[in-house]
Amino acid sequence: MARWKPDARGRLEQAALDLYSEQGFDQVTVAEIAARAGLTERTFYRYFADKREVLFWGQAALRDIFVSAIAEIADPVALLDTVAAALEAACPILELRREFAQRRHALIEAHPGLQERELMKISALAEAIADALHRKNIPDPAAEIAAETGIAIFKIAYKRWIEQGTKSGLQQLLRDSFDELKSMAAGE
Amino acid sequence: MARWKPDARGRLEQAALDLYSEQGFDQVTVAEIAARAGLTERTFYRYFADKREVLFWGQAALRDIFVSAIAEIADPVALLDTVAAALEAACPILELRREFAQRRHALIEAHPGLQERELMKISALAEAIADALHRKNIPDPAAEIAAETGIAIFKIAYKRWIEQGTKSGLQQLLRDSFDELKSMAAGE
Numbered sequence: 001m002a003r004w005k006p007d008a009r010g011r012l013e014q015a016a017l018d019l020y021s022e023q024g025f026d027q028v029t030v031a032e033i034a035a036r037a038g039l040t041e042r043t044f045y046r047y048f049a050d051k052r053e054v055l056f057w058g059q060a061a062l063r064d065i066f067v068s069a070i071a072e073i074a075d076p077v078a079l080l081d082t083v084a085a086a087l088e089a090a091c092p093i094l095e096l097r098r099e100f101a102q103r104r105h106a107l108i109e110a111h112p113g114l115q116e117r118e119l120m121k122i123s124a125l126a127e128a129i130a131d132a133l134h135r136k137n138i139p140d141p142a143a144e145i146a147a148e149t150g151i152a153i154f155k156i157a158y159k160r161w162i163e164q165g166t167k168s169g170l171q172q173l174l175r176d177s178f179d180e181l182k183s184m185a186a187g188e
Numbered sequence: 189m190a191r192w193k194p195d196a197r198g199r200l201e202q203a204a205l206d207l208y209s210e211q212g213f214d215q216v217t218v219a220e221i222a223a224r225a226g227l228t229e230r231t232f233y234r235y236f237a238d239k240r241e242v243l244f245w246g247q248a249a250l251r252d253i254f255v256s257a258i259a260e261i262a263d264p265v266a267l268l269d270t271v272a273a274a275l276e277a278a279c280p281i282l283e284l285r286r287e288f289a290q291r292r293h294a295l296i297e298a299h300p301g302l303q304e305r306e307l308m309k310i311s312a313l314a315e316a317i318a319d320a321l322h323r324k325n326i327p328d329p330a331a332e333i334a335a336e337t338g339i340a341i342f343k344i345a346y347k348r349w350i351e352q353g354t355k356s357g358l359q360q361l362l363r364d365s366f367d368e369l370k371s372m373a374a375g376e
Contacts, residue, residue: 080373112308115308116304116308119311120304123307141344141365142372145340145344145372148340149341152339176329177329177333180329180330184337184373185372185373186370
């Protein structure tokens with residue numbers, strides 16, 4: 001009995017990151033990840049479509065957070081603030097995963113194929129935000145500009161959050177970056 | 189005699205685009221492209237590293253235009269305007285290639301592998317702009333924010349320029365998009 005193990009997803013994730021760091025992403029098989037986690041391949045595939053998705057499934061969660069945050073904003077007039085608020089809504093959950101995010105980032109930076117994947121996923125996040133704005137009757141190009149600019153700012157704040165030694169929160173870094181963009185746009 | 193043919197690059201490009209459209213990018217070989225252009229494979233490789241580069245070599249030219257435009261700006265204080273000016277510097281040459289750009293865009297949109305490549309190249313353009321700003325003693329995160337935001341705006345204006353039926357110039361679309369971002373950032 002006792003086949004059920006708590007937090008299978010977390011253990012698979014941990015095992016995968018350890019193996020990717022030790023051997024390089026391309027060398028690792030799903031069988032090895034499952035074995036390291038003390039689980040079966042079948043269990044792995046219950047959580048992840050393939051070994052790449054261990055690194056990317058979180059972006060679907062981010063997308064859902066961004067999209068519902070925009071849906072809930074009653075009056076999305078100040079567009080850039082609307083997008084900033086949506087991006088900030090994801091900060092608490094990301095703060096809980098900072099160590100994972102750091103290890104993930106290091107793996108992706110070292111692998112062009114994963115970098116390409118990351119850029120595609122980020123681009124899809126911008127599209128999802130633009131679509132959420134369309135559903136609030138914001139037309140293009142305004143929706144697109146707010147979404148793409150917001151995601152550009154998010155990328156920069158996220159990278160600073162990952163790479164810096166200090167402990168500034170992602171939310172603060174996001175706010176600082178939006179403020180910097182605003183004063184830049186005002187020609188200051 | 190008469191082995192020399194004028195505009196070998198242009199003919200190879202044309203032949204490649206025709207074949208990619210007819211057969212799909214993955215099905216076409218360099219040998220077929222060269223044959224269609226009435227040239228040798230050897231000549232093909234004098235201009236392009238591989239068949240993908242037919243679609244992407246122009247981005248190195250764009251990067252050079254952006255980087256030298258920034259280098260030439262005496263006093264890059266209004267950062268977003270500096271980046272906008274650099275992006276505008278590429279408009280005349282892009283206007284000359286609008287039809288190529290449209291055919292290229294259709295091919296890339298239809299092929300996830302080419303889309304990933306395109307995103308990597310665009311990301312590299314943002315990095316090149318940030319580096320050019322660093323050389324003007326603009327520190328991060330300001331340089332990064334201006335570069336990533338500028339490229340986000342460029343992407344949007346470029347896509348409108350490609351996809352729209354009307355004849356607005358890229359430069360005008362760029363200016364409109366920067367203006368829209370500025371009024372957005374001012375909370376208007």
